[in-house]
Amino acid sequence: MINGLLQLLVFQVLGELASKMLLPSIPGPVIGLVLLLGSLIALGSIPPRLEQVAQTIVQHLGLLFIPTSAGIIMFLPMLRENLGAIVVALLISVAASIAVTGLVLKWLAGERADDEHAT
Amino acid sequence: MNMRPDQAPIVEIWVYLSGSPLFALTLTLAAYSFGVFVYERSGKHPMANPVLVALLIVTAALVGTEIPYKTYFEGAQFVHFLLGTGTVALAVPIYAGWRSLRGRFGVLMLAVFAGGLTSIATGVAVLTLLEADQSFLLAIYAKSVTAPIGMGIAERIQASPTLTAVFAVTTGILGAVFGRFILNAAGVSAWWQRGFALGVASHGIGTSRAMSVHPVAGAYASLGMGLHGIAGAVLIPLLIQALMLLR
Numbered sequence: 001m002i003n004g005l006l007q008l009l010v011f012q013v014l015g016e017l018a019s020k021m022l023l024p025s026i027p028g029p030v031i032g033l034v035l036l037l038g039s040l041i042a043l044g045s046i047p048p049r050l051e052q053v054a055q056t057i058v059q060h061l062g063l064l065f066i067p068t069s070a071g072i073i074m075f076l077p078m079l080r081e082n083l084g085a086i087v088v089a090l091l092i093s094v095a096a097s098i099a100v101t102g103l104v105l106k107w108l109a110g111e112r113a114d115d116e117h118a119t
Numbered sequence: 120m121n122m123r124p125d126q127a128p129i130v131e132i133w134v135y136l137s138g139s140p141l142f143a144l145t146l147t148l149a150a151y152s153f154g155v156f157v158y159e160r161s162g163k164h165p166m167a168n169p170v171l172v173a174l175l176i177v178t179a180a181l182v183g184t185e186i187p188y189k190t191y192f193e194g195a196q197f198v199h200f201l202l203g204t205g206t207v208a209l210a211v212p213i214y215a216g217w218r219s220l221r222g223r224f225g226v227l228m229l230a231v232f233a234g235g236l237t238s239i240a241t242g243v244a245v246l247t248l249l250e251a252d253q254s255f256l257l258a259i260y261a262k263s264v265t266a267p268i269g270m271g272i273a274e275r276i277q278a279s280p281t282l283t284a285v286f287a288v289t290t291g292i293l294g295a296v297f298g299r300f301i302l303n304a305a306g307v308s309a310w311w312q313r314g315f316a317l318g319v320a321s322h323g324i325g326t327s328r329a330m331s332v333h334p335v336a337g338a339y340a341s342l343g344m345g346l347h348g349i350a351g352a353v354l355i356p357l358l359i360q361a362l363m364l365l366r
């Protein structure tokens with residue numbers, strides 16, 4: 001467990017360094033993610049200790065943004081005035097995005113014999 | 120304070136506890152655990168999302184105890200700190216999706232760009248048309264991608280990470296609830312396409328939903344969420360800069 005966590009932290013540190021020195025507009029953890037993804041592709045498999053820790057953290061990723069999200073209480077008066085517009089915007093935005101993404105794939109990707117379909 | 124002597128120790132303990140990180144951490148973990156419990160009990164219904172449930176409890180507790188948000192966050196930052204590590208860990212499910220990819224990378228990236236731009240353009244257009252406060256606009260850009268990455272983008276484009284996270288979670292819930300009806304209406308039936316669309320548009324919550332429906336949909340949803348997150352982290356700050364220049 002500690003070893004897996006260490007592997008994640010090493011990539012996070014590398015990402016932060018790259019963000020500070022080379023690519024300031026990209027968040028360090030995202031660069032760390034890309035570096036780890038590249039390493040996994042090069043390696044061709046996921047080291048078991050890394051997989052164990054990564055899966056646990058990803059499964060509970062939602063826990064990690066509760067502290068920031070709770071700041072919503074500071075926005076409540078402003079939010080109340082704009083609630084209708086925001087809900088409509090979020091709903092249309094996600095619906096249009098799902099439809100467009102799905103349709104682009106449906107129109108542009110060739111059908112393969114082993115593609116499974118929803119019935 | 121005019122407290123009776125026998126009450127004083129309790130008050131003292133409360134004053135000590137409410138200001139210490141222990142209280143914020145316990146509250147956060149307890150609220151989240153309860154959220155997971157409710158989610159499991161509901162048969163994993165997206166509306167019973169653990170983060171949403173936890174958020175209601177934490178905010179109610181802060182209002183009820185009159186603990187300032189700043190004090191709470193100082194304690195809960197130990198949880199918050201792991202967000203960067205959690206973002207790096209996303210490489211593992213993305214890689215699992217990557218392995219099931221069979222030469223479709225080009226068309227997937229095209230779908231990511233189309234879906235991401237649609238998400239931003241429609242969100243910004245509706246907010247502008249309905250004359251909502253301008254301060255919400257930047258968070259709409261950042262919420263287009265999964266919350267942990269979106270919050271990182273928010274810091275780069277001077278959007279509120281709080282609004283970004285709450286908008287992203289709401290987006291995830293809405294997408295997970297309505298996604299299948301939209302995909303059915305659009306006639307998108309291949310599991311890999313349905314999963315990918317859910318991952319791109321409704322992030323982690325949509326991905327969980329896709330995983331519970333079909334393994335192929337789940338793998339492609341992870342990939343869609345990840346590729347969109349990476350593309351968004353690179354392109355959204357540049358897009359904002361370009362829009363600033365045009366002004």
